[in-house]
Each structure stands twice: as C-alpha cells, then as structure tokens.
Amino acid sequence: MIRSIAPDELEWFLASSYDFLGHSDPRAFARRSMRAVHDPLAEADRCFILFAEGDVPLAGAYVLAPEPEDDDQNLYLSNLWFKGAATDLSKLLSHLLHKFDHEAVHCPLYNVSPGRLEALAPALLGLGFEGRQAVDLEFSLSDLPPLGLPLVLEAWSEENDALFQGVFEQGEGYRPSEAFWAWLKRWRGPFHPNLWFVASEALDQEPVGYAFYGPLQEGIDGVxxxxxxxxxAEHRDSSEMLRRLLISSMQELAAISPFARIQTLVTQRDPKLVDILESLGFERRGKYPVFVKQPR
Structure with missing residues (x-):
C-alpha cells in the first residue's frame, strides 16, 4: 500500500529520513525541524510511504509536483529513504512518477554520504535517472566585467526557431526532441523569447553560439x-568565445535590470564551464549530487 501521511506523522517521517542519512539523533533533529514547518497539512500531503502488510513502513519520499496549469513542469523529489531493500524505494518512486504529471524530474541529494548515495543510486538509475554533480552559481549584474569585443545577438522568434535548434544541436552535439525543446523554454517558468539569444561576430555571419535565459523575478533588481x-565545436579551443558570448548576453540583461542577479545550475560533466563562469565573477553557492530525468 502507498499513501500520503497525516500531519501528526510528519515528525516521524522526517526522523526516518534523517535516520537513513545516518544522523546521530534523528528524532531530536526532526523535532527541531518541525519548528520551521508553517503548514503541516500541506507538507504531509507531499510525503508518501510504501507500507507492507501490517502497516510496516518500507520506504518514503517527499514530492513537490507541478500543477497542470504551471509553465514549469518539473517534479522534485527529496527526503528519500528505505528500511530494507532499494527495490522498495524504486517501487514507491515508480508509483509517484505515474501518479503526478510532469515533464522532468529532479532529485538533489544534499548532505548525503557516499555510502548512502551508493545505496540510493540503484533505485533511481533503474527508473531512467542520470546521476550528475550539480554546482549552483550566482552572479550580480552590478559586477559585470568590461564588454570588450561584443557579439551581435539575435532574439528568438517563431520564424527562427529552427535556427536556434540548429545552433543548439551544433553546440551540444545532439538534436533536441520537440518535448525537450518545449521543456527547455519553460525550464523555470513562462518562456520569454526576448531572453533567448543566438550570437554571431556580425549580422552577415553564421552564429557562433547561444545563451538562453528566463526571469525568476522581474524588476530593476530582479533575478x-x-x-x-x-x-x-570550432570555437572550443579556448574559452574566449564563450566568455564573449556570456558577457554580451549579460549586458542585454543589465540594460533591463542593472541590479539584478543571475542564477544557474551546472550539471554537465565538463568542469570547464564552471571554471569559465567563476572566472567571470560567478560565485559558487553549493555542490551536490543530483539525479535527473529529462524529456527525450
């Protein structure tokens, strides 16, 4: 049997999660964590348990699912745990992925030891997830470096969507499916065509790269x-072209919101992108393993 929990079970659910992670006093830590819970009923509705006969708990997971009308159709999993076999967690997660409509799934694993990560991996990999290292970065547009030699930017439109897909394909080495392309446009909310750019050296030259943004918070000091x-590929012999692309596109954002911040999450296996972003002034906010399942 699989069900969500009652509000008075929330502290026990948290304690089970902390116990799985190896916390020295999971009950006390769960009790302290409850002080930060403002809506126990809503939080309990997002916690699901797989039970065996006799109401014996086998596995648990916290689910933050999108609403059908949301532009952002990402589903988030956290607080994963199981008592015995990883297959119990896999059974629970499979049920939840079928229960909630979504386009992509993200499972960040904060403060998880290598041993616990190794225990969780089979349940996620068996459902088609990919394991990656995630790096959170942030940049303040008030600290934008000098422009130098700018690139010419062209914003997205319906007429040039095929051009944008082609540049993305050449840059990433694979052609995005229609499902992936639609999801990418609404990765963190409504699609804003004026914030998706392809860049070239001059108006009469072919594009050299792309930079896609979305607003998390609009305004002069937005995000x-x-x-x-x-x-x-032909511009990857050095970081110079990517640096020019990023600075040129960030100048466009600064013209709209001069005191805004830019956030990003890098999950690529190539560490060079993180190094380039940090060289431009992006600050690292966190690094952690994450399992993702994206549209194909």
Missing part, C-alpha cells in the same frame, strides 16, 4: 536564470 549556454 534571471541562465538555462543554457554554449558555442560551436
């Missing part, structure tokens, strides 16, 4: 999200 950025 933007860098969804994706890259350059074509």
């Amino acid at each position: 933007y999200y860098l969804t994706a950025a890259g350059v074509l």
